[in-house]
Amino acid sequence: MVALDQIKYELNQYAAPLKEVGESLDLEKKGFRVEEIEGIMEEEGFWNDAAKAQNYMKELKNLKDTIQEYKDLEAQYNDLYDLIEMVNEENDESMVEEVQAEFERFTNNFEEVRLATLLDGEFDKNNAIVTLHAGAGGTEACDWCSMLYRMYSMWAQSKGFSLELLDFLEGDEAGYKSVTMQINGMNAYGHLKSEHGVHRLVRISPFNAQAKRQTSFVSCDVMPDIEEDLDIDIPDDDIRIDVFRSSGAGGQKVNKTSSAIRITHFPTGIVVSCQNERSQYQNKDKAMQILKSKLLILKQQENLDKTADIRGEIKDNNFGSQIRSYFLQPYKMIKDLRTGVSTANADAVLNGGIDLFINGYLKWLKQGCPPYKGGDLTE
Numbered sequence: 143m144v145a146l147d148q149i150k151y152e153l154n155q156y157a158a159p160l161k162e163v164g165e166s167l168d169l170e171k172k173g174f175r176v177e178e179i180e181g182i183m184e185e186e187g188f189w190n191d192a193a194k195a196q197n198y199m200k201e202l203k204n205l206k207d208t209i210q211e212y213k214d215l216e217a218q219y220n221d222l223y224d225l226i227e228m229v230n231e232e233n234d235e236s237m238v239e240e241v242q243a244e245f246e247r248f249t250n251n252f253e254e255v256r257l258a259t260l261l262d263g264e265f266d267k268n269n270a271i272v273t274l275h276a277g278a279g280g281t282e283a284c285d286w287c288s289m290l291y292r293m294y295s296m297w298a299q300s301k302g303f304s305l306e307l308l309d310f311l312e313g314d315e316a317g318y319k320s321v322t323m324q325i326n327g328m329n330a331y332g333h334l335k336s337e338h339g340v341h342r343l344v345r346i347s348p349f350n351a352q353a354k355r356q357t358s359f360v361s362c363d364v365m366p367d368i369e370e371d372l373d374i375d376i377p378d379d380d381i382r383i384d385v386f387r388s389s390g391a392g393g394q395k396v397n398k399t400s401s402a403i404r405i406t407h408f409p410t411g412i413v414v415s416c417q418n419e420r421s422q423y424q425n426k427d428k429a430m431q432i433l434k435s436k437l438l439i440l441k442q443q444e445n446l447d448k449t450a451d452i453r454g455e456i457k458d459n460n461f462g463s464q465i466r467s468y469f470l471q472p473y474k475m476i477k478d479l480r481t482g483v484s485t486a487n488a489d490a491v492l493n494g495g496i497d498l499f500i501n502g503y504l505k506w507l508k509q510g511c512p513p514y515k516g517g518d519l520t521e
Contacts, residue, residue: 143230145238149245150226153219156252160219163252164212166259172205179205197369204267204328208258215255218248253501258329260504265366266332271432272364273322276313277340279358284313286343286358289492291321294337296494303327308428309402309415316349322415324367331366336503337496338364339465346471355471359464365435372434381433382406383426388417403429412436466499468492481506 179202182188189195222244229237261267274290276283298305303325310321325334340361347356384404402417403425414436416429468488469475476491476499477484483502485491491499 143233143235143238146226146230146241149238149241150223153222153226153245153248156219156249159256160216160252163256163259164216167208167212167255169209169212172209176202176205176209200328207328211255211258215248215251218251222248257501257504260508261329261332263332263335265368266335267329268331268369269324269326269367270331270334270364271308271322271324271367271435272334272337272362273320274318275320275361275363276318277359277361279343279356281313281315281317281349282343282347282356283358283360284315284317284319285349286317286341287313287319287321287360288317289343290341290360290362291318291323293492293494293496294323294325294334297496298325298327298330298494300494301327303330306418308418308432310417326367331364332504333500334364336500337362342464342467344467344469344471365432365439368431368435368438372431372438374434374437376407376430376433376437380408382408385422401425405429405433407433407437410437410440478502 179198182198183195183202188198222241225237225241225244229241272294274287276287279286295305304327306324306326308322308324311319313319340359342357342359344355344357346353350356382405384406385400386402386404387400388402401422402415403422404413404415405426406413412433414429414433416425416432418425418428465480466476466478468491469477470488473486474488475484475486476488478499481499481502483499485498487495
């Protein structure tokens with residue numbers, strides 16, 4: 143059968159890449175690490191330090207999941223090959239459609255596992271801290287900021303990740319002037335580093351009585367959440383700590399106490415805020431952790447080659463600086479100006495379907511592409 147022969151030919155093209163993916167994952171090394179952690183877990187007093195124990199458990203689960211995913215992919219490849227041989231022997235044309243469906247499932251799974259090999263940056267496995275700032279566009283930009291917050295929230299939910307809202311400042315009429323969230327999950331930063339930059343929206347403004355087309359901008363800053371205690375000395379004279387009341391709903395305690403924290407680092411101009419925790423001390427600890435993470439990244443950015451891998455570049459939050467354009471009027475199209483990836487299904491993207499852009503960015507990075515310098519407004 144011609145159709146079956148074609149599927150078999152295409153499947154054979156995956157034999158070498160499948161082996162390469164296994165080598166890239168370094169499964170033997172991961173297996174040794176699994177044995178090492180399991181040995182540590184058997185030691186007396188393992189659970190005395192609950193936080194450390196949880197980190198070991200998390201690492202162990204991630205290692206085992208990676209190993210199992212590749213084993214499942216290998217088994218799927220072999221089962222599909224056997225299925226093709228069986229259908230050929232029985233000359234059963236009614237099974238060709240099922241074979242095609244199985245082949246498509248295999249290729250999708252292969253792509254997911256292969257992309258995991260691209261997440262090999264120093265901080266890729268970490269949780270991600272995402273900060274959105276409304277730029278040019280006024281109320282429209284604040285509304286656009288809230289739309290992006292919803293988009294990333296829905297993406298996180300689709301991945302089974304958890305989201306913590308760390309800080310936000312509501313717009314005067316709608317949306318957010320700024321919002322900071324932490325997305326917790328394996329490789330959250332590795333995926334979301336693709337979103338770092340300025341996002342441009344073009345649509346008919348719901349806030350304009352004349353229904354004019356409006357362009358607005360939001361900058362997205364993505365940093366890894368570096369959990370370990372960072373050995374970074376910050377002199378007291380280099381920072382200012384402001385205490386203020388949390389700005390949103392949160393019960394009587396939020397409304398009555400000044401527990402939110404803002405830290406300004408004078409040498410770099412970095413400003414970090416946190417109002418999510420219940421106490422002032424917890425907010426201060428979290429804000430200091432974020433500040434130290436930012437300072438560590440800035441230090442590593444002294445190497446320009448590493449800058450592109452860790453943080454990318456953020457330009458002015460205005461015209462000509464976007465990494466991605468979202469057109470909702472007069473037609474629907476979303477285009478990433480770095481990778482060229484585009485889609486007309488804007489609704490799916492705004493509902494969290496950003497994997498096509500994430501995957502395109504990871505491939506683009508792997509090709510050794512330079513950091514993006516800003517978009518052409520005609521794009």
